[in-house]
Amino acid sequence: MDLENFKAEMDRDARAVDAVMDGLLPLHDDPEVRVIEAMRYSLLGGGKRVRPFLVKHSADLFGVSVRASLRAAAAVEMVHCYSLIHDDLPAMDDDELRRGRATCHVEYDEATAILAGDALLTKAFEVLAGDETHSDPRVRADLVLALAKAAGAEGMVGGQMLDLVAEHNDLTMPEITRLQRMKTGALIAVCCEIGALLGKAAESQHLALNAYAHDLGLAFQIVDDLLDVEGDAAVVGKATGKDAAAGKATFVSLLGADRARAQARMLVDQAVEHLAIFAEKADPLKNLALFVFERRA
Amino acid sequence: MDLENFKAEMDRDARAVDAVMDGLLPLHDDPEVRVIEAMRYSLLGGGKRVRPFLVKHSADLFGVSVRASLRAAAAVEMVHCYSLIHDDLPAMDDDELRRGRATCHVEYDEATAILAGDALLTKAFEVLAGDETHSDPRVRADLVLALAKAAGAEGMVGGQMLDLVAEHNDLTMPEITRLQRMKTGALIAVCCEIGALLGKAAESQHLALNAYAHDLGLAFQIVDDLLDVEGDAAVVGKATGKDAAAGKATFVSLLGADRARAQARMLVDQAVEHLAIFAEKADPLKNLALFVFERRA
Numbered sequence: 001m002d003l004e005n006f007k008a009e010m011d012r013d014a015r016a017v018d019a020v021m022d023g024l025l026p027l028h029d030d031p032e033v034r035v036i037e038a039m040r041y042s043l044l045g046g047g048k049r050v051r052p053f054l055v056k057h058s059a060d061l062f063g064v065s066v067r068a069s070l071r072a073a074a075a076v077e078m079v080h081c082y083s084l085i086h087d088d089l090p091a092m093d094d095d096e097l098r099r100g101r102a103t104c105h106v107e108y109d110e111a112t113a114i115l116a117g118d119a120l121l122t123k124a125f126e127v128l129a130g131d132e133t134h135s136d137p138r139v140r141a142d143l144v145l146a147l148a149k150a151a152g153a154e155g156m157v158g159g160q161m162l163d164l165v166a167e168h169n170d171l172t173m174p175e176i177t178r179l180q181r182m183k184t185g186a187l188i189a190v191c192c193e194i195g196a197l198l199g200k201a202a203e204s205q206h207l208a209l210n211a212y213a214h215d216l217g218l219a220f221q222i223v224d225d226l227l228d229v230e231g232d233a234a235v236v237g238k239a240t241g242k243d244a245a246a247g248k249a250t251f252v253s254l255l256g257a258d259r260a261r262a263q264a265r266m267l268v269d270q271a272v273e274h275l276a277i278f279a280e281k282a283d284p285l286k287n288l289a290l291f292v293f294e295r296r297a
Numbered sequence: 298m299d300l301e302n303f304k305a306e307m308d309r310d311a312r313a314v315d316a317v318m319d320g321l322l323p324l325h326d327d328p329e330v331r332v333i334e335a336m337r338y339s340l341l342g343g344g345k346r347v348r349p350f351l352v353k354h355s356a357d358l359f360g361v362s363v364r365a366s367l368r369a370a371a372a373v374e375m376v377h378c379y380s381l382i383h384d385d386l387p388a389m390d391d392d393e394l395r396r397g398r399a400t401c402h403v404e405y406d407e408a409t410a411i412l413a414g415d416a417l418l419t420k421a422f423e424v425l426a427g428d429e430t431h432s433d434p435r436v437r438a439d440l441v442l443a444l445a446k447a448a449g450a451e452g453m454v455g456g457q458m459l460d461l462v463a464e465h466n467d468l469t470m471p472e473i474t475r476l477q478r479m480k481t482g483a484l485i486a487v488c489c490e491i492g493a494l495l496g497k498a499a500e501s502q503h504l505a506l507n508a509y510a511h512d513l514g515l516a517f518q519i520v521d522d523l524l525d526v527e528g529d530a531a532v533v534g535k536a537t538g539k540d541a542a543a544g545k546a547t548f549v550s551l552l553g554a555d556r557a558r559a560q561a562r563m564l565v566d567q568a569v570e571h572l573a574i575f576a577e578k579a580d581p582l583k584n585l586a587l588f589v590f591e592r593r594a
Contacts, residue, residue: 032459032479035450086415091386091407110388114411115458118383118418119450125422126445129438138434141426144441148423153332153416161332161412182329 003294006287013056014049017077020070024127034108038116039123042104043081048295050220050288051076051191057284058195058209071133072143072194075124079151080187082120085113087160093242121151134198142197150190159183171249177218180251184224185217208274212285215271220292222264225250226257231296268293300591303584310353311346314374317367321424331405335413336420339401340378345592347517347585348373348488354581355492355506368430369440369491372421376448377484379417382410384457390539418448431495439494447487456480468546474515477548481521482514505571509582512568517589519561522547523554528593565590 025040027033052073059069088095088103089110096106105113127133128143149155159182166179192209195201201209228243229252243250252260271289275282322337324330349370356366385392385400386407393403402410424430425440446452456479463476489506492498498506525540526549540547549557568586572579 030455030459031462032450032455034462035454035458039450082415086411089388089411091411111461112458114383114386114388115454115461118379118414119454121415121418122445122449122454125441126449129426129441129445136434137438141434141437141441144422144426144438148419148426152419152423153329153336157332157412157416157419158327158329161409162327162329164408164412165328165331 003291006291009284010048010053010288010291013053014047016066017049017052017056017070017073018044021074021077024071024074024123034112035115035119038104038108038112039120041107042085042098042116043078043120045101046099047077049073049077050292051080051188053288054188054191054213054216054285055194057282057288058192059198060284061195061205061209061278061281062199062201064195064198067132068134068198069195071127071130072198073191075127075133075143075147076187076191076194078120078124078127079147079156082117082124083151083156083160083187085117085120089113092160092164139197139200143194146190146193146197150186150193155182155186155190156184159186168246168248171254173254176249176251176254180218180221181214184221185214188217188220189213204277208277212271212274212289215267215274216289216292219264219267219271219289222251222260222267223292223295225252226260226264227296228252229257264293300588303588306581307345307350307585307588310350311344313363314346314349314353314367314370315341318371318374321368321371321420331409332412332416335401335405335409336378336417338404339382339395339413340375340417342398343396344374346370346374347589348377348485350585351485351488351510351513351582352491354579354585355489356495357581358492358502358506358575358578359496359498361492361495364429365431365495366492368424368427369495370488372424372430372440372444373484373488373491375417375421375424376444376453379414379421380448380453380457380484382414382417386410389457389461436494436497440491443487443490443494447483447490452479452483452487453481456483465543465545468551470551473546473548473551477515477518478511481518482511485514485517486510501574505574509568509571509586512564512571513586513589516561516564516568516586519548519557519564520589520592522549523557523561524593525549526554561590 021043025036027036055073055076056069084098085104087093088098089105095103097103104116124147125144128147129140133143134140151157159179162179163183189210192213193206196206196209225243251263255263268289272286275285318340322333324333352370352373353366381395382401384390385395386402392400394400401413421444422441425444426437430440431437448454456476459476460480486507489510490503493503493506522540548560552560565586569583572582
């Protein structure tokens with residue numbers, strides 16, 4: 001894989017989903033537009049758009065229209081963005097920097113940030129349920145169901161709760177793996193599921209994408225932990241060294257950096273192997289897995 | 298209408314939807330169950346269940362199964378409950394008392410309350426999109442769409458934002474009416490729309506229910522404002538006198554208590570008239586409108 005070429009491809013896809021998200025959140029002249037402004041500030045402030053990339057290129061495997069897959073991709077990114085806004089709040093992680101910019105509650109205020117997150121989550125379901133996302137209403141209902149399960153108390157929010165209540169110093173590898181599967185893995189996995197649902201994929205194709213996404217999600221998290229230890233805040237775009245300072249067990253604190261990196265590499269290779277049934281059509285997804293391992297931010 | 302009989306009927310319906318909500322949020326043994334406990338604490342802590350009543354009895358007009366209408370009713374109540382949890386947060390209204398009990402962030406903590414609200418909102422869409430809610434997937438997708446629009450930045454959340462940014466002392470009657478239509482009216486209106494969607498109602502029936510719900514919602518809010526001025530905190534179950542203390546313009550501060558009461562009465566009568574096309578089948582909805590006017594808490 002040519003990393004620079006791939007980054008350019010990701011960037012083109014990112015700008016395409018940005019354009020869709022921009023169109024889904026029009027500004028207006030009423031005073032409550034402040035919540036739309038806050039949503040747009042956090043949603044459209046850049047980012048690699050890994051999740052939209054996964055949705056689009058999973059859907060591409062089945063010839064789904066780009067119009068449909070970008071709408072669904074926008075919905076997932078809205079959920080990701082809402083989770084970041086709420087996670088950054090003083091009562092949660094209390095972060096002031098995100099993607100190199102002030103976090104939502106710093107730029108606006110806490111109340112506006114809470115509402116902006118709430119409205120992004122709500123908008124995501126509105127987008128998925130809308131006629132334009134798919135002509136078959138069963139697909140639209142199934143998209144909503146899949147995203148809700150991935151984002152809710154059995155998925156992402158459950159993982160965030162677990163992260164708050166866990167006695168981090170005592171976490172074992174199986175426990176931290178479960179935590180990360182819920183906190184970040186569930187939303188990454190549902191990206192591929194959404195692509196498969198849009199494309200009415202066969203069961204074997206669902207399973208292959210699901211296996212890919214689970215390995216990818218864990219690799220992604222391990223690399224995140226490595227960047228938290230080794231990364232430069234200016235490049236990463238958010239505070240680093242926070243986990244160690246907070247005494248949090250991570251893949252890196254449990255395994256050491258070298259074994260963690262080897263584990264991530266193994267997961268990435270495994271993720272790529274799951275895509276064999278799609279042959280070269282899955283090259284973008286394979287390249288993403290390699291990119292996740294190589295990334296420095 | 299016999300108020301005591303009607304209260305007993307409301308109470309039976311409330312306990313029926315409580316049972317459904319209880320079943321939708323099972324406890325488990327994993328540590329992240331704390332977020333489920335917080336959701337259950339706020340959701341199952343009593344309440345009149347006005348919104349579930351509206352969903353069920355709107356759906357009843359069209360012979361919808363109680364199983365379906367109670368699931369949809371549970372979804373709306375989850376959205377209502379999430380909005381209360383987030384509204385009560387220190388960064389928002391900073392309330393410590395709700396329905397006579399400690400608010401979610403006081404009973405648990407702020408982070409847990411934020412997550413519990415997020416998870417309730419998410420669960421609502423999961424419930425609506427689920428197979429058991431309706432056999433026709435188009436209805437399920439339309440339910441999601443309707444609830445998302447009512448709850449999001451163009452509805453409830455937009456109204457909450459407006460409430461925060463409004464220069465309250467300068468609000469005119471049209472402005473405060475718009476604020477309340479968004480903040481509380483949109484969710485009340487969607488209850489009746491959900492009943493109509495479940496029952497595949499004709500356009501004229503949709504319109505009648507919508508007109509009823511809009512008048513009812515405004516009457517409900519005016520009575521709320523009256524109770525804030527005249528009510529007893531011990532009966533109302535939350536702090537009273539807050540609007541006046543905050544210098545907030547309300548229907549009562551703009552109209553005076555007597556004219557506000559007359560306005561609520563007029564709206565209730567008008568709401569009841571909109572239901573004429575349903576004849577006596579709409580008696581529960583008519584009685585609810587009268588109850589809203591008579592209530593003391």
